Amino acid sequence: MKKKARPDLSAACAGIKSPNPFWLASSPPSNSAAQVMRAFEYGWGGVVWKTLGQDPPVVNVTSRYGACDFGGRKVAGFNNIELISDRPLAVNLKEILAVKKRFPDRAVVASLMVPCERKAWHDIVKKVLDAGCDGIELNFGCPHGMTERGMGAAVGQVPQYVKMVTEFVKEKSSVPVLVKLTPNVADIRPPARAAKAGGADGVSLINTINSLMGVDVETLTPKFAVAGKAAHGGYCGPAVKPIALHMVAAIANDPQTRSLPISGIGGISNWSDAVEFMLLGASNVQLCTAVMHHGFRIIEDLNAGLEGWMRRKGFMTLGRFVGRSAPDIVEWKDLDLRHKTVASIDKNKCIGCDVCYAACNDAAHQCIAIDRKGGNRKPHVIESDCVGCNLCSLVCPVDNCIAMKEVPGKEH
Amino acid sequence: MTPSTTKRVWRDNFAELKKPLFREDARVESFRCLYCYDAPCVKACPTRIDIPRFIRQIATDDPLGAGETILEANALGHSCARVCPVEALCEGACVYRDKPVPIGRLQRWATDAVHATGELPFEPGADNGRRVAVVGAGPAGVACAVYLRRLGYAVTLFEKRELPGGLNTFGVAEYKMDSRTSLDELELLFQLGCSLVKGCEIGKDLRADAVLADFDAVFLGIGLARARRLDIPGENLTGVMNALTFIEKVKGRDAKLCGSSKATVVIGGGNTAIDACTHSKRTGARDVTLAYRRGPADMSAYDFEIALAKADGVSLLTNAAPVRVLGKSRVEGVEFAPTKVVAGEVVADAGRRFTLPCDRVIKAIGQETERSIPIQFGVAIDANGAVKVDAKTLRTSKTKVFAGGDAVNGGKEVVNAAADGKRAAWGIHRMLHPGAKPGPRNEYWVSTIEGRAVAPIVNPMGSWS
Ligand SMILES: Cc1cc2nc3c(=O)[nH]c(=O)nc-3n(C[C@H](O)[C@H](O)[C@H](O)COP(=O)(O)O)c2cc1C
Numbered sequence: 001m002k003k004k005a006r007p008d009l010s011a012a013c014a015g016i017k018s019p020n021p022f023w024l025a026s027s028p029p030s031n032s033a034a035q036v037m038r039a040f041e042y043g044w045g046g047v048v049w050k051t052l053g054q055d056p057p058v059v060n061v062t063s064r065y066g067a068c069d070f071g072g073r074k075v076a077g078f079n080n081i082e083l084i085s086d087r088p089l090a091v092n093l094k095e096i097l098a099v100k101k102r103f104p105d106r107a108v109v110a111s112l113m114v115p116c117e118r119k120a121w122h123d124i125v126k127k128v129l130d131a132g133c134d135g136i137e138l139n140f141g142c143p144h145g146m147t148e149r150g151m152g153a154a155v156g157q158v159p160q161y162v163k164m165v166t167e168f169v170k171e172k173s174s175v176p177v178l179v180k181l182t183p184n185v186a187d188i189r190p191p192a193r194a195a196k197a198g199g200a201d202g203v204s205l206i207n208t209i210n211s212l213m214g215v216d217v218e219t220l221t222p223k224f225a226v227a228g229k230a231a232h233g234g235y236c237g238p239a240v241k242p243i244a245l246h247m248v249a250a251i252a253n254d255p256q257t258r259s260l261p262i263s264g265i266g267g268i269s270n271w272s273d274a275v276e277f278m279l280l281g282a283s284n285v286q287l288c289t290a291v292m293h294h295g296f297r298i299i300e301d302l303n304a305g306l307e308g309w310m311r312r313k314g315f316m317t318l319g320r321f322v323g324r325s326a327p328d329i330v331e332w333k334d335l336d337l338r339h340k341t342v343a344s345i346d347k348n349k350c351i352g353c354d355v356c357y358a359a360c361n362d363a364a365h366q367c368i369a370i371d372r373k374g375g376n377r378k379p380h381v382i383e384s385d386c387v388g389c390n391l392c393s394l395v396c397p398v399d400n401c402i403a404m405k406e407v408p409g410k411e412h
Numbered sequence: 413m414t415p416s417t418t419k420r421v422w423r424d425n426f427a428e429l430k431k432p433l434f435r436e437d438a439r440v441e442s443f444r445c446l447y448c449y450d451a452p453c454v455k456a457c458p459t460r461i462d463i464p465r466f467i468r469q470i471a472t473d474d475p476l477g478a479g480e481t482i483l484e485a486n487a488l489g490h491s492c493a494r495v496c497p498v499e500a501l502c503e504g505a506c507v508y509r510d511k512p513v514p515i516g517r518l519q520r521w522a523t524d525a526v527h528a529t530g531e532l533p534f535e536p537g538a539d540n541g542r543r544v545a546v547v548g549a550g551p552a553g554v555a556c557a558v559y560l561r562r563l564g565y566a567v568t569l570f571e572k573r574e575l576p577g578g579l580n581t582f583g584v585a586e587y588k589m590d591s592r593t594s595l596d597e598l599e600l601l602f603q604l605g606c607s608l609v610k611g612c613e614i615g616k617d618l619r620a621d622a623v624l625a626d627f628d629a630v631f632l633g634i635g636l637a638r639a640r641r642l643d644i645p646g647e648n649l650t651g652v653m654n655a656l657t658f659i660e661k662v663k664g665r666d667a668k669l670c671g672s673s674k675a676t677v678v679i680g681g682g683n684t685a686i687d688a689c690t691h692s693k694r695t696g697a698r699d700v701t702l703a704y705r706r707g708p709a710d711m712s713a714y715d716f717e718i719a720l721a722k723a724d725g726v727s728l729l730t731n732a733a734p735v736r737v738l739g740k741s742r743v744e745g746v747e748f749a750p751t752k753v754v755a756g757e758v759v760a761d762a763g764r765r766f767t768l769p770c771d772r773v774i775k776a777i778g779q780e781t782e783r784s785i786p787i788q789f790g791v792a793i794d795a796n797g798a799v800k801v802d803a804k805t806l807r808t809s810k811t812k813v814f815a816g817g818d819a820v821n822g823g824k825e826v827v828n829a830a831a832d833g834k835r836a837a838w839g840i841h842r843m844l845h846p847g848a849k850p851g852p853r854n855e856y857w858v859s860t861i862e863g864r865a866v867a868p869i870v871n872p873m874g875s876w877s
């Protein structure tokens with residue numbers, strides 16, 4: 001058998017290099033040297049340290065996390081009301097230094113959040129540069145707690161502040177600066193443009209989305225409460241991926257930020273999620289919830305999955321596919337009205353659950369019927385009525401049983 | 413055997429085969445259900461429980477709602493969850509062929525939740541002034557009584573035995589359901605207010621014509637009280653017994669049974685024969701042989717039951733017809749003739765004989781109706797003794813008498829009896845209140861009698877566009 005060349009997984013985001021594109025996002029998994037070193041032993045490419053602030057460190061509440069389950073599976077969405085690092089700055093800096101020393105080939109990025117004053121930013125930038133970090137990430141995204149103190153999303157939601165603070169940091173930083181954006185805005189492009197205008201080397205997104213995890217219907221009190229009360233938190237995990245993808249693509253396609261490097265974050269659970277972010281323009285990716293759920297070990301299947309896919313596709317470097325799919329994201333008005341598909345049900349694969357039948361008739365366009373002659377329970381498509389909405393194929397539990405096949409469309 | 417070893421026999425050998433689901437499994441399994449539109453599992457259930465609906469209720473954390481869905485359609489849903497041959501019914505029909513959704517165990521999850529509250533999800537109907545007698549407090553009779561109470565009838569159950577439940581209490585394989593569970597179920601159901609007259613046998617303690625005179629209607633749920641006989645020499649020897657008598661003793665945890673037989677021959681090829689075999693094995697019989705007149709393919713026992721017997725170490729002897737039970741006062745063996753099945757008929761080899769030594773013979777060759785009861789009530793029976801009924805209403809040849817369950821169908825599952833009881837209750841109601849509509853409180857279960865047809869989707873506006 002001919003031995004195929006191994007794809008190169010090494011990544012560079014805004015000039016920050018790592019042996020693979022998978023970084024731990026700034027979050028509990030990146031809280032301490034002990035954790036980060038273990039993650040690096042497993043093979044993680046880089047880390048964005050849990051956000052550092054000024055001393056005295058913040059005090060966190062208990063409880064801090066919440067989750068919503070779906071379809072019997074745990075943690076479809078994850079929520080937190082945690083603040084930034086609650087350890088003294090000096091301890092974090094010492095640990096960053098130790099990590100960088102032991103793992104010189106990995107990316108170690110310091111995430112920062114201090115009040116919007118030039119001096120405060122200059123001071124902390126100097127300290128993390130001395131600790132040997134490869135890059136700096138500005139946390140303008142944290143949507144809870146810190147915002148009430150005029151930091152995090154309170155900055156990220158005002159493009160003018162984003163630009164100003166980025167400038168403060170760029171005045172002192174000798175390493176690349178990423179601006180981490182909040183998704184809690186009507187349009188992600190203005191803050192991204194502001195970051196660029198302030199001199200940012202790249203943006204990372206998304207941070208968490210404002211959220212409330214629910215109410216316990218037995219006790220009538222908020223779920224995951226702190227002494228019976230709950231504050232809104234930040235939502236992340238698998239449920240937020242489409243929101244993050246949209247924002248990544250919006251920045252990648254915005255003429256004003258088109259070549260701005262992006263570190264993609266939000267709901268990445270596996271290698272193919274990561275590939276999707278990269279196809280839409282992210283140079284690398286960061287993960288939090290998936291690690292909080294399954295631990296550092298997932299890096300093994302992330303790397304293996306990515307490598308296998310690259311080999312199958314013939315991509316020898318990440319650069320060959322980063323941003324490849326972004327141009328196909330367009331505005332609605334640019335979609336082709338002549339394009340037409342109709343559903344087609346593979347009778348051999350169909351198990352007769354009729355889920356598509358109920359969905360189409362009750363909730364879509366009434367073009368699936370069942371001919372019950374001879375005890376048949378398998379549905380068929382009335383092609384002349386089918387509008388090609390996809391619903392049947394989305395609800396069908398059998399892979400590739402309902403295909404949307406292209407048919408000649410008409411001019412409008 | 414010492415008392416402590418016999419105790420261990422019950423604990424270890426008769427522990428439930430299908431354990432209750434863990435909460436986590438109930439969650440995962442309930443989410444596997446596809447919520448089929450015209451679900452085949454529902455059609456496979458004689459009581460037409462809306463299975464996708466109750467499973468969705470479990471999935472969405474409403475086990476009591478699920479229990480209500482079940483018990484509306486099947487008053488005996490709690491025991492059926494344990495005793496139904498789900499492999500041949502709902503689960504066998506699941507669109508997931510390889511690994512069906514464990515409907516039976518999910519059903520148990522829900523009815524266990526109802527039982528934990530100690531309250532039924534429904535109440536008796538407003539008293540309508542009419543009285544119905546139910547003869548036999550087995551599954552058919554109890555189901556009929558429950559639905560009659562919901563319609564507002566005063567119901568009196570007449571039961572020959574000292575405990576209600578019939579086969580559910582006395583005849584179900586112990587590792588499927590113990591008597592206690594059956595009795596608990598009845599206790600809950602009787603909260604609806606049925607009067608139960610125990611130890612009362614028609615013809616002996618009570619005359620049929622008195623019942624006919626006293627009540628507005630009668631339901632016969634008398635089951636198959638008479639065991640068929642082999643009619644061969646030696647059948648009356650000590651050590652020859654009927655399968656149901658034997659199983660009842662095991663279920664009664666009669667300590668004398670343990671180790672009482674070294675070699676048992678069970679005669680028959682149905683599910684009761686299997687139960688007799690496994691219960692023999694599990695009470696310490698070393699050699700247990702199931703002897704059946706026809707070929708293995710003709711056995712009426714379910715495949716999974718046969719597999720269970722084999723796993724217990726039971727030997728299968730097929731194409732063997734018993735001709736004589738051997739022994740002086742006690743059983744010492746059975747003499748068999750090899751058989752062939754020719755055009756559906758069993759033909760014994762005239763010349764050849766062989767003997768199987770044993771110390772116990774258990775007959776599981778079927779049960780029949782106690783014909784004297786339908787005769788006393790003056791209702792027609794067929795050649796096999798089964799009570800003749802109108803399929804839709806379960807009314808017998810006599811206007812005010814209805815019947816259902818084994819006495820009518822010749823011996824099926826508990827769930828069939830439960831379905832019959834429900835159907836007959838509505839039949840009785842429609843006889844006494846011609847043209848009656850169910851009303852909001854009874855609408856749902858009445859709709860399950862014929863099965864709620866999945867409406868073909870039509871557009872009342874004519875066209876879609
Ligand atoms: C418990 C928790 C704490 C977090 N703390 C920080 C933080 O200190 N700084 C920061 O920039 N982002 C923080 N985040 C956001 C994550 O870095 C990440 O942007 C977000 O969780 C989306 O990624 P995911 O869907 O992979 O979790 C935190 C997230 C969680 C769940």
